Amino acid sequence: MISVEIDSLLLLLGFSLAFIHFTVPLTYYLYLKRRWLWRPWNIKRDPGYKPRVTVIVPTYNEARLINKKLDDLARQNYPRELLEILVIDSASIDGTVEKVEEWVRRNNGLRIHVLRESVRRGKAYALNNALKHADGEIVVITDVDATWGSENTLSEALSWFSDPGVGAVTCLKQPANKGSGEVEEGYREFYNIVRLAESKAYSTPVFHGELAVFRKELLEKIGGFPTDIGADDSHTATRIALMGYRSIAANNIICIEKVPHRGYHDWRIRRAQHLVQHFIKTLGLLRRAPRIFKPTLIVETLLHLVNPWLLLASILILLYLTATNHVPAIIFLVLGASLLILKPFRTWVATQTYLIAASLRNMWTKEIVWRKQEKR
Ligand code: GDP
Ligand code: MN
Numbered sequence: 130m131i132s133v134e135i136d137s138l139l140l141l142l143g144f145s146l147a148f149i150h151f152t153v154p155l156t157y158y159l160y161l162k163r164r165w166l167w168r169p170w171n172i173k174r175d176p177g178y179k180p181r182v183t184v185i186v187p188t189y190n191e192a193r194l195i196n197k198k199l200d201d202l203a204r205q206n207y208p209r210e211l212l213e214i215l216v217i218d219s220a221s222i223d224g225t226v227e228k229v230e231e232w233v234r235r236n237n238g239l240r241i242h243v244l245r246e247s248v249r250r251g252k253a254y255a256l257n258n259a260l261k262h263a264d265g266e267i268v269v270i271t272d273v274d275a276t277w278g279s280e281n282t283l284s285e286a287l288s289w290f291s292d293p294g295v296g297a298v299t300c301l302k303q304p305a306n307k308g309s310g311e312v313e314e315g316y317r318e319f320y321n322i323v324r325l326a327e328s329k330a331y332s333t334p335v336f337h338g339e340l341a342v343f344r345k346e347l348l349e350k351i352g353g354f355p356t357d358i359g360a361d362d363s364h365t366a367t368r369i370a371l372m373g374y375r376s377i378a379a380n381n382i383i384c385i386e387k388v389p390h391r392g393y394h395d396w397r398i399r400r401a402q403h404l405v406q407h408f409i410k411t412l413g414l415l416r417r418a419p420r421i422f423k424p425t426l427i428v429e430t431l432l433h434l435v436n437p438w439l440l441l442a443s444i445l446i447l448l449y450l451t452a453t454n455h456v457p458a459i460i461f462l463v464l465g466a467s468l469l470i471l472k473p474f475r476t477w478v479a480t481q482t483y484l485i486a487a488s489l490r491n492m493w494t495k496e497i498v499w500r501k502q503e504k505r
Pocket of ligand 1: 186187188189190191217218219249250251252255256271272273274338396400498499501502
């Protein structure tokens with residue numbers, strides 16, 4: 130009798146956890162989409178605004194992709210005299226620097242400097258090193274394995290800075306190839322809408338290293354990029370938003386990112402680790418958030434740090450009940466599992482799994498200096 134009651138309570142608990150797990154993000158998504166996605170920006174953007182800009186390209190063993198990256202930068206139609214490129218290399222052993230030097234010999238007209246570190250201490254450390262040499266008012270960070278949507282991408286990104294209230298700008302992402310990319314694409318559609326709507330409301334706490342643009346004076350104010358966590362892009366943008374400047378992802382700026390063909394799951398887990406680190410570090414700053422930013426930050430923090438565990442707890446409870454032949458629990462589990470044939474559901478569950486694996490993995494390694502993964 131008592132055990133029947135406990136079973137029913139457990140079932141109710143398992144059901145409620147699953148319910149909260151799915152309805153919180155779905156409600157947030159629908160709210161953003163209905164309320165903010167189509168709103169005006171409230172930013173005075175001048176498409177003709179042309180500040181002095183420094184593009185920092187961090188490299189570690191990028192010999193295979195660096196030419197394509199430099200070609201992509203060279204096709205940008207931004208005035209040459211206002212553009213400076215800094216390649217900061219951290220002791221690559223595959224001839225990356227030689228490739229850059231060779232490229233520079235073949236292409237004159239672009240102001241490009243190579244900085245070399247003798248020891249690899251991680252991307253953020255290298256970015257800070259490069260920052261000391263940057264002479265632009267605006268600083269752009271970009272990954273070697275990403276290309277930009279068009280030759281106007283840089284101009285478009287910089288045009289937002291004509292409004293002094295804008296502190297940071299990032300792109301929306303498109304995966305370059307399919308394959309394991311099936312999950313990747315579904316994931317992107319959903320998150321691009323979220324990032325864009327958050328940006329229209331005020332700012333987004335998630336930025337992309339494929340194209341992350343910052344006002345240099347603000348970078349200096351916060352002491353450069355954080356070297357104790359992996360998400361240099363997102364955390365820096367969030368710090369800037371906390372200071373009262375907009376940190377936005379804009380819809381006229383697209384990055385095309387390569388996805389690893391091997392070790393896709395490891396890659397997703399490492400990136401999730403960095404995001405988890407970012408949101409944990411942001412917890413201590415929540416109190417200082419501008420009122421308009423607080424709801425976004427709180428919901429995103431919950432979604433990254435807490436929500437995945439609700440799903441896991443719910444599954445464990447249902448599995449336990451299944452082991453005791455509890456029929457409603459079995460039905461509920463089977464129904465849940467059969468939903469996995471739906472792509473969006475599969476994508477969602479995969480992302481939750483990466484976040485859980487990431488939180489666990491963070492306990493023994495923070496992946497500040499990570500293994501390079503080959504991308505296609
Ligand atoms: P992912 O985009 O998260 O897969 O990370 P990547 O491996 O693509 O790294 C992002 C960018 O940082 C790439 O351009 C890398 O070459 C570069 N990078 C990674 N680690 C280091 C490092 O320790 N030093 C420098 N200078 N660049 C790095
Ligand atoms: Mn990359």
